[in-house]
Each structure stands twice: as structure tokens, then as C-alpha cells.
Amino acid sequence: MTIEEGIGAGAQGRAPRPPIEIPAAAWLALTLVFVAVCLVVARGPVAVGQTTLNGLIAAGYFSLGAVGLTLVFGTLRIINFAHGDLLTLGAYLTFGLNAMGAPFWPAAAVAIALTALIALSLDYVIWAPLRRARTSTLQAMLAAIGLAMVIRFTVQFFAGSQVRGVGQDVLSSINIGPLHLGSLQALVLVVGVVASTLVGLGLAFTRLGKQIRALSDNMALAEVAGIDTARAIRVVWIVAGGLAALAGILFAAAVGSVNPNFGFFTLLSLFTAAVLGGIGNAYGALVGGLVIGLAQEWSTLFVNPRWKPVVGFAILIVVLLVLPRGIFGGSRERS
Amino acid sequence: MNRRQSLLAAVAVATVALGWGPVRAEDGVTLTIGKLLELTGPLSENGPSQDKAITIAVDYANQAAAAAGVPIKVSAVSADAQGDPQAALSAARALVAKGASAIIGPSITPESIAIANGLTIQKRISLWPVGTSTRLRTIKDEGTIFRTVPPDSLQAYALAAAVVDKVGDPKGKLLSIAYRNEPYGEGLAKDLKAAWTAKGGTIQGPVVFDPAQATFDSEAQQVVDHNPDAYVVIDYPDTFAKFGASLVRTGNYDAAKLVVPDALAFSTVPGNIPPPALEGARGTRGGSDISTDAYKLFDQLWQKAGGVEHFALDANSFDSTTLVVLAAAAAHSTDPAALTAKIRDVAKPGAPKFGPTTLGEALKAAWSGKPIDYVGVAGAFEFADNGDPTISRFDIYEYKGGKLDVIKQIDAAK
Numbered sequence: 001m002t003i004e005e006g007i008g009a010g011a012q013g014r015a016p017r018p019p020i021e022i023p024a025a026a027w028l029a030l031t032l033v034f035v036a037v038c039l040v041v042a043r044g045p046v047a048v049g050q051t052t053l054n055g056l057i058a059a060g061y062f063s064l065g066a067v068g069l070t071l072v073f074g075t076l077r078i079i080n081f082a083h084g085d086l087l088t089l090g091a092y093l094t095f096g097l098n099a100m101g102a103p104f105w106p107a108a109a110v111a112i113a114l115t116a117l118i119a120l121s122l123d124y125v126i127w128a129p130l131r132r133a134r135t136s137t138l139q140a141m142l143a144a145i146g147l148a149m150v151i152r153f154t155v156q157f158f159a160g161s162q163v164r165g166v167g168q169d170v171l172s173s174i175n176i177g178p179l180h181l182g183s184l185q186a187l188v189l190v191v192g193v194v195a196s197t198l199v200g201l202g203l204a205f206t207r208l209g210k211q212i213r214a215l216s217d218n219m220a221l222a223e224v225a226g227i228d229t230a231r232a233i234r235v236v237w238i239v240a241g242g243l244a245a246l247a248g249i250l251f252a253a254a255v256g257s258v259n260p261n262f263g264f265f266t267l268l269s270l271f272t273a274a275v276l277g278g279i280g281n282a283y284g285a286l287v288g289g290l291v292i293g294l295a296q297e298w299s300t301l302f303v304n305p306r307w308k309p310v311v312g313f314a315i316l317i318v319v320l321l322v323l324p325r326g327i328f329g330g331s332r333e334r335s
Numbered sequence: 336m337n338r339r340q341s342l343l344a345a346v347a348v349a350t351v352a353l354g355w356g357p358v359r360a361e362d363g364v365t366l367t368i369g370k371l372l373e374l375t376g377p378l379s380e381n382g383p384s385q386d387k388a389i390t391i392a393v394d395y396a397n398q399a400a401a402a403a404g405v406p407i408k409v410s411a412v413s414a415d416a417q418g419d420p421q422a423a424l425s426a427a428r429a430l431v432a433k434g435a436s437a438i439i440g441p442s443i444t445p446e447s448i449a450i451a452n453g454l455t456i457q458k459r460i461s462l463w464p465v466g467t468s469t470r471l472r473t474i475k476d477e478g479t480i481f482r483t484v485p486p487d488s489l490q491a492y493a494l495a496a497a498v499v500d501k502v503g504d505p506k507g508k509l510l511s512i513a514y515r516n517e518p519y520g521e522g523l524a525k526d527l528k529a530a531w532t533a534k535g536g537t538i539q540g541p542v543v544f545d546p547a548q549a550t551f552d553s554e555a556q557q558v559v560d561h562n563p564d565a566y567v568v569i570d571y572p573d574t575f576a577k578f579g580a581s582l583v584r585t586g587n588y589d590a591a592k593l594v595v596p597d598a599l600a601f602s603t604v605p606g607n608i609p610p611p612a613l614e615g616a617r618g619t620r621g622g623s624d625i626s627t628d629a630y631k632l633f634d635q636l637w638q639k640a641g642g643v644e645h646f647a648l649d650a651n652s653f654d655s656t657t658l659v660v661l662a663a664a665a666a667h668s669t670d671p672a673a674l675t676a677k678i679r680d681v682a683k684p685g686a687p688k689f690g691p692t693t694l695g696e697a698l699k700a701a702w703s704g705k706p707i708d709y710v711g712v713a714g715a716f717e718f719a720d721n722g723d724p725t726i727s728r729f730d731i732y733e734y735k736g737g738k739l740d741v742i743k744q745i746d747a748a749k
Contacts, residue, residue, distance in 0.1 A: 181584075
């Protein structure tokens, strides 16, 4: 249901809009601040401060993972179910290189490049032929689900299905007065914010970004206008693949241990963040992740944490009822 | 049956096995046992040891039967339950298709429930789950589910005893409970809460966490809030790798206050669990009296076979397998229903007692139709009406230097 809403949001979002939607962002910021103040009054500053930090970290996870997903949907109209497994692939390529003797972070850099390359090759093998055959979104989605399984089970074939420790220090934390957050978690948060902002700015202000937006509007028209659409699509896949690998590696490092299913299990949260923020919009991934992350963690101040997933999806449903295209929705032209 | 006849029977069985038939099936029993293992999924740590325990039991039963001249041959087929009810049901069907007359496993209660409802109750196949949740007993299994593992209602007493052992008189002591959102944790936490409050202690939580979350920091914070005297975290290894890290990051966590149940019992703490999360922690697990000859024999077989080290409930899988072989001997049949009907005849309180060291004699007695009481490596089972053991021995252990060290054993009974 979530995904169908997402398709609707993208397909309907053709009305021209101003380039920066300050009212929506300001409205959202005000709401979050208001809620935070109410919570501080009700539960005290330390508890609220800690859950807010935890919420920001969750937001970092969600937005970093969702930005590639939303980019691919925004430009190519593919609901890429294989995105979660690209996270897995990136993490496991890193483990593989690491096991062969490369230090973790250089191995991670190579794994990001390799995953980007694989994402690009998959376009040649799967997505380009499907585009030429003018397949519908539904057919492409089914192809993506199939591809997701192929990637996951290939990883599982080579790496085994057991839980794998990453060996990074997941215990070190940064203390700010009575508050604390994990160092690697903080890194995920920073990278998540930077990545979604860079992608958003790149799409808004660079020549290539404008070309990508043009082809996402109307591929035929973009080609007629002299845009090298093939090149723009290649860039989209390289960026999406590289970001997926980066997200996967940072997830694995910060969480400490993963198995080959982790990307797929994470995917639902990523879709939620992307759809909530307005699928197709790079800032939407950030904002969607922020809203869900904060709402889920704040909810633990009042109800048992077992309800966290319910809170996330309830927020999604409510927001979509009020803003059917997501918070920054209907903005594929801008994305 | 004399030696000569049994030799003939053995030859007949071998002939059938080699495909030279036709030979009448009544002459011997060729039993196939289904191993439903957690080879992948959240409990994949215990798959290899389960596999080994059942394999050892099968090999040992074959030796004992051959030596005693009982014409029964046992083999095993295996499948992966994957930690998923639907996958476990498919795997169980595959085992039955391969001729399994009884199924040992799986380890997770929702899997057992799916298999019982979808397959084994209807076909009257005995199922021997390794999962300890009391939720299993909410279904009407019509006498087909037997457990040699202690149900969590017993483990809850053991956990409460382990906490008392650590903090002393429970009066006024605060115990913080957290569990992964599964029937295992829910059942255990409920019984533990009752046991602890009955002793005059107070409870914080339980904090219930969803395993699919990206972070567990808010949950971990709630566990350590108000500086409790002890915490009990009921979790599986894969989530505890993350939850344990979150606990340590709170800065207020003291692993020496932690008590964990059997799902977190490791002979060596796995590399993906941060050592400070478990160092000094205590725990409970279904134990076997290691001073008995039965245990010494089991350990000897275990060491001789090589491979993985001991793991929680391995002795119980050995005993389940042995009980199935004895029941098949008593039934003279591999028909699942006939076998299921004989299980209580081979673990009959009051009947002559046999154990692993006297398995040959036990098989002979069972084959001749006499009731016996098999007392296994893990102890006597005294199956209640619902098929669960009514008494069980538990290890209380402590993690020292990343290794599990059993500090005492207790008997927990209702």
C-alpha cells in the first residue's frame, strides 16, 4: 500500500511548483520544535534529549539508505526493490576485500566503486532493455524484486548466511553532558545529511543535475532537446549504486553485525522514509527519515518500544492522508 | 529372537537397503529420523550442534542395536528450518517426503506451531521441538508433541533463582526485564515476572524490542534507567549483538548485573557480540548432571566425533532421538502414528530404568514389548499430560574471559 501511494505520488506530481518549498519545510520544522518542547515539559530535558539524539541517528540510517532509492525512482520510475540488496552487496564486498587483507576503510572505498559499477552494468543488462520494451512500472518492479533475490542469494552463496561481525568499534561513544551517541552512529548521521544535501544541490544547480531532471520529466523530449540521456542515466545508476554501498557499509559498521538479509529487511524503512518525504525528492529522503526517526524514538517516552514500527507506519498513513504526495511531494521536477 | 534370527534379520535389512529385495518388512525396522535444524536464520548458531547431537545419537543407537541383536537400523535426513515458520513447514514436509517417521526440532516455537498445525498433528507424526516457549502448549497437539527440553515455565524459576543467587533476598530489589518481541521472550518474561514478584521483588519494564529496528538505544536506555539491581535480557544472538552494544553505550550498564536465558548461552561468546556486553554476566540453560555416567558417555561420543563444541540443549536432542528409536523398537514399526503411540511406554515412570550406557538392553526390552523408563543424558523426563517434562535440571553459568563457566546446577520443578 505504501508503495502504491508512492507510485501515485510520483505520477501525479507534474504540476509546476516553485523551486524551493520553504513553507513546507518551515511548517515541518515548527511542528517538530513544538512537539519537542511539549515533550520536554512532559518528560524532562534529559530523556527527551537522548531520544531526540537516538531519533536523529535513526534518521541518518533512513535518509542515507533512501536517497539512492528516491533518486532512481525520481528519474527512471523504477521502484527499485533491489536497492536494499545493493546495500548488502556493498557491505559484503567490503568484508570480502577485508578478508583478503585490505584494511576496512580502503576496502570500503573499493567496494563502493565496485557496487556502483555493478549497478551500472545492471542497467545495461536489465533496465535498458526493459526501457526499450516500454515496460510498465509494475513490470519493472517485479523485475527489481527478482533482481533483489538474485543479488541476495549470490551474496549468500559466496559469504554464507550466518551473522557476520564487522570488527569495528561499536562501543565508543560521544558524550555531551548526560547525553551520549555512538561515534560510528554519529558518522552515519553526518554522512546521511551530507549525501542527501549534496544529491539535492547537485540536481538543483549542476548542468548534469538539470539534464537528469529534464529526462525524468520526459525522456523523449529531453533527447530531442539534445541531452545525452544515456549518459545521465549512467550517472544516476553510478550515484545510486555508490550511495547504496556507502549506506550498507556504514550500517554494517555502526550496527556491528549483519547477515545477507539485512538490506532487504531495511528496505521497508527506506521506502517509508522516501515516500513520507515525497518520493523522487532527495531532500524528501532526509526529511522523511527525520520525521520517522524522531516520531519512533519519541514514542518510546510514552509507550513500550514494541510499538515503534507501528508508530512509524501510522505517521506515514496520517501524513499521506493530509499530504498525499509526501511532505515535499509532487516534486519530481525539482528532484 | 535368538542371535541367528537377528543375524538373518540384519542381513535382510542390508539386502533391502541395497535394493536386492523383496524381503518382508516385519523382519526388521529401518527407521528414518528427520532433523529439522536451524542452519540459517536467527538461531543458526545452534544448528551445527543439534545436527551433531542427533547424528551421534543415530550412530550410537545403530551400534547398540547391532551389538544387542535388535533388528533396527536408523538413519537421518535433514532440512533447514531457516528461522521462519513457513520455511520450516516446507522443510518438515520435505523430511516426511524423504521418509522421516519423526521430526527432531525445530528450535523456534512459531515454527513448531506452523508444523504441528500444517502437518504433524494430522499425520500423527511425533514432533520434538527444541524451542522452550510455553506458547507451544496453546495449541491442541493431540499428543503428538514431546519435549525433552524444559519449558520456559521451568526456566523462569531457574532465572529467578539465578538472580537471587546474584543479588540476595529479592525483597525490595528492582529487576529490569527486556525481551525481543517473540513468544519465547513473552512467555519467559511473564513467568519470570510472576516468580520474582511472588518473592517480594519489584519489576521494571518489560521493555519489548522489535528485532528489525535500526537502533536499540532508546530501548537500552530504558533497561538501565533507575539503576536496577539486576537485568534479565531475553534475546537471540543476532539481535543481542546490536542490543548488547546499545546497552554498553548507555554508559550506565554493568554486565555483572545481567542474567540471560538459554538462547544466549555460548561456550565461547561469538565475535560479533561486544565482549563488555556479556563479561561477568550470568545465565541459565537446560543442563545435564555432568557427573552421571550417561553424561560422561555422551561427552565421550561428542569429543570423539570432533567438530563443533557443546551447545545449549545438545544433550536433549540426543535424548529425543534416542527416545524415538526406542519407541520405534517398541512399535516394531516405522509408521509415525504407531511410533507416537509408544513414546510414553519407553519413558514410563515406575518401569525398569535404562539409560544411554545400557541402550542395547533398553532396545531389547522395548523390542520385546516391555515398558521401560529411559533416563537420558539430560535426566528423567516424566512427561506431563501435555508432553513436557515436569522436572528439569538447569545450569547456572557465568561468562569469564569470554567463556561460559558453569558455577552450579539446580533442579527447577513446578
